[in-house]
Amino acid sequence: MIVAEQKPLNEIKSMLKGCKKVLAVGCGTCVTVCFAGGRQEVGVLSASLRMSTDLDGDVVNVDEAIVQRQCEAEYNAPLEAGLDEYDAILSLGCGVGVQSLAQQFPEKRVLPALNTKFMGYPAEHGVWEERCQGCGNCVLHLTGGICPVSRCAKSLFNGPCGGSQAGICEVDATTECAWHLICENQLKLGLFDEMMEVQPAKDWSSARDGGHRRIIREDVRIPDEEKA
Amino acid sequence: MSTMKYPAFTMPESNARPMSERCDSNLTRLLAADEFVVTGELGPPKGHDAEEVRKKARMLLGSVDAANVTDNQAAVVRMSSIAAGLIMMNEGVEPIIQMTCRDRNRLAMQADLLGAYALGIRNLLCLSGDHQSHGNHPGAKNVHDLDSMQFLRMVSDMREEGKFQCGEEISGGGLQLLVGGAANPFADPAEWRPYRLAKKGIAGADFVQTQLVYDMECFREYMKRVVDMGVAEQVKIIVGVGPLKSAGMAKFMRDRIPGMTVPDATIERMAGAVAGIDTEKKAERSAAWKAEGIKICIEQIQEMREIEGIAGVHIMAIEWEEAVKPIAEAAGLLPRPIMEV
Amino acid sequence: MTSFEPEIVAFCCRHCAYSAADLAGGGRISYSPSVKIVELPCTGRANALEILHAMEKGADGVVVAGCLPGTCHYIKGNTQAKHRVTHLRELLKTIGLEEHRTRMVNISAAMGAQFVVEITNFVETIKELGPSPLSGETSNTRTEGQS
């Protein structure tokens, strides 16, 4: 899932400068599951903003709403009716959600209340770890099911670097060395020989390096003539 | 430590040209002639004063066959290794240019290598690079387009096939560079380390230089594995050694530097060096420590010469370059042979 | 200051504090009349949102009263509540309120007198802090959209 966390309250407040009334919009999908932008978080943030701006003497009225999936226009459509009264929309969706609202309601300012972090995995309640960078050409079959692009600080492809120590990455004492784990898994799976193959330079054009990415699936796409 | 067994491995046959034909550097010729080589290290300044480079180069001149020029070492910005290498070359010391995957993508790497080659630089050390979070620009974006294996492979292809990484021909033909990598015998997983060295050889390394070695016992074991795999026949292994400056430094290295082991006996020996010297007499203590550090280093080099598969030593005395000469001298490594073409 | 009688909301667990409050009432041990007791099945049910809403609507203080440590009927509800209250205090500071306007207390069902002591204690703290700077009229909550 997409993992995000809320921006500091003061940063959000400074974004709201000049607004009298805003609509905070949460999302019922990824950011609900990671406790960043679900109904509860929308409530807490909105109440916090109302109280805090009131104490500052320049109250911003914050109304609350939640949509099931902010990254899809259909779910956001019902918001349109009441939007006139708001100076801005404060989105508690991920970056995609914020942009969907911005695209859908171009006459409104849409402000991000969250920092979108990564595609991750809930390692324990309250702890999320990055698992994928969407490099566009998955190599997990070669790496024991552990992603070297997102989990190795240097995105190495050919085994642990000289900084790996007792299973921990040289970059951060709390992070496991991805390549140490890969070594162990490949051994367990009897695939260590693969580790001795020099993996050729990766073609990063499938990743963000290749420019803005888009997938077109003609089998799913609705032909133009049928769209009307 | 892993309890899992690593499978047996033997280095595949190499069809590489003989060492002497790969490059025309002094270091290549000495390695090809099976001389016990000595390399040093020069850290470029955090500024633009060429004289600082010249001064350090002069301290190394005559004591080493070639010297590494670090590339933004520890992710701290310094004078470019190619520029400092050229200044050093003009002082008569042959450079080994270090280059990291952290700061350059494949375009920048190849462009800089063409430039370095045009300037007469012939030896290259390919590194992943320390992560920028430990350096002085922790907010920098890192590159890691290639990893160090892929980097080695690219440069070795640039030489052997005269082609860029994309497959296009290099005008004027291949870059006859001597290509090296780094090896850390003490990093984890420990069992993996000999395999990684072998893999660097497969990727195209002519030589490797190791991380600083203090723990001779561990190192001997590592070398035995490496030799048994048949790696030393294909890759020249140059061992990192360096004089300790004080007992405190020895402890710091043991406790704080990842992938570094310093045996307790060595630390005790360093501590013993200042026995009887008043703690107030700082200069005297420092001199005693340094003398002991140099002595330990000399003894280590002598031991290294007896270990099978070792092609030379890499004496690292960063910010203490004047120590290199007495060490090389006392270890019986001077004068350095010069092998003209 | 003229007699300031703070508005207090007490979120009380049914299994302990709520019964203790009953016991106190039955025993005619009196405490501040402006304490509004909200019964919860467990303090694990008390969340940041409800405490904030109480404050927003003008409460001068919010107390969460749960079972003694280790005696929660749902095993960990009271420790989780404690955890939440601790974090909520940080949020109160960021908002610009005093952190002491909320507190967690632990009481058993038999401790009617102790309940009164804890509540009175909290009321005293709030009296010292004075009335909440919030007017209690900012809220314009509207929930819409689907979920």
Ligand code: SF4
């Ligand atoms: S290899 Fe690429 S696609 Fe696969 S998990 Fe890693 S980043 Fe994602």
Ligand code: SF4
């Ligand atoms: S220590 Fe492991 S995870 Fe960290 S950079 Fe090196 S190989 Fe990658």
